[in-house]
Amino acid sequence: NAGVTQTPKFQVLKTGQSMTLQCAQDMNHNSMYWYRQDPGMGLRLIYYSASEGTTDKGEVPNGYNVSRLNKREFSLRLESAAPSQTSVYFCASSEPTRPGELFFGEGSRLTVL
Amino acid sequence: QQQVKQSPQSLIVQKGGIPIINCAYENTAFDYFPWYQQFPGKGPALLIAIRPDVSEKKEGRFTISFNKSAKQFSLHIMDSQPGDSATYFCAASSGGYQKVTFGTGTKLQVIP
Numbered sequence: 012n013a014g015v016t017q018t019p020k021f022q023v024l025k026t027g028q029s030m031t032l033q034c035a036q037d038m039n040h041n042s043m044y045w046y047r048q049d050p051g052m053g054l055r056l057i058y059y060s061a062s063e064g065t066t067d068k069g070e071v072p073n074g075y076n077v078s079r080l081n082k083r084e085f086s087l088r089l090e091s092a093a094p095s096q097t098s099v100y101f102c103a104s105s106e107p108t109r110p111g112e113l114f115f116g117e118g119s120r121l122t123v124l
Numbered sequence: 125q126q127q128v129k130q131s132p133q134s135l136i137v138q139k140g141g142i143p144i145i146n147c148a149y150e151n152t153a154f155d156y157f158p159w160y161q162q163f164p165g166k167g168p169a170l171l172i173a174i175r176p177d178v179s180e181k182k183e184g185r186f187t188i189s190f191n192k193s194a195k196q197f198s199l200h201i202m203d204s205q206p207g208d209s210a211t212y213f214c215a216a217s218s219g220g221y222q223k224v225t226f227g228t229g230t231k232l233q234v235i236p
Contacts, residue, residue: 015167046226051133053213053228054168069223101167111156111217111224115167 013037017102017116024092024123032087032119034102042105043085044069044113045077047098054101060085061107092123127151128216130227137204138235145199145230147214152195154216158224159188159199162211171212172199204234 015036024030036043045057046069056069058077066077074096076088089096099120103113129148137143149157158173174181174188174197181188185202201208214227 044224051228053130054226056223056225059223070225103167111158111173111215112170113160113168113224115169117165117167 015102015104015114015116017100017119019119020117021120022122024089024121026093026123028092029088029090030092030121031089032100032102032121033084034086034116035084036102036104036114037083038104038106038114039082040104040106040114041082042107043079044103044105045075045085045087046101046103047071048101048118049098057087057100089121092121094123097121097123127225128214128227130214130230132230133228134231134233136233136235139205141204141234143201143204143208143232143234145212145214145232146196147198147227148194148196149216150195151216151218151225153218154225156217157188157190157197158215158217159186160213160215160226162213162229168213201232204232206234206236208232209234 018033041062044059046054055071060066060079063082078086099118102116159171160168161171162168172183172186176192187200190197211229211231217224
């Protein structure tokens with residue numbers, strides 16, 4: 012049982028380049044999330060999707076877009092990467108009956124030069 | 125604004141000690157308070173959680189204490205072990221939105 016799978020695990024971009032982080036979960040969860048983790052800042056919510064076909068902004072959505080492709084997959088896109096977006100990105104999923112119980116992937120470390 | 129404040133930022137204890145991590149929240153709509161444990165290179169994983177209708181919850185060596193009137197909660201790790209060395213995050217959520225707000229994390233090191 013893979014749980015939450017993120018790709019790629021590592022990526023280096025130049026300022027202005029675009030890229031998409033992929034996330035898939037095999038737990039049949041309705042809700043999916045993208046967080047970023049920065050030293051001293053904890054985990055901050057970028058976007059979330061309560062169910063297939065819906066997405067909502069979190070705490071730090073600027074510079075990002077998301078797509079809930081189907082129930083399993085939730086992607087995060089950086090259209091024009093900036094050095095401030097250097098971070099570790101985590102995808103997570105949860106069930107509505109157990110809010111607050113997030114299942115995380117292993118993270119994608121992104122460096123923007 | 126930071127809705128969940130966590131302290132200390134880092135903590136070093138000797139094996140067998142009882143590290144205590146404290147968190148405070150502002151939003152009275154929060155009704156679920158989980159703690160997550162994260163090892164280097166891994167994603168956070170749910171460790172233990174509490175609802176505000178109880179003042180304490182124990183699971184193995186991990187205990188959450190909850191003070192609703194003070195809007196504070198804390199994690200105690202009894203008989204700490206080197207394998208407990210990790211970063212711990214407190215968090216809070218309100219049931220209707222499923223969004224989880226995290227504290228800034230505490231890096232715990234347990235020395236043998």
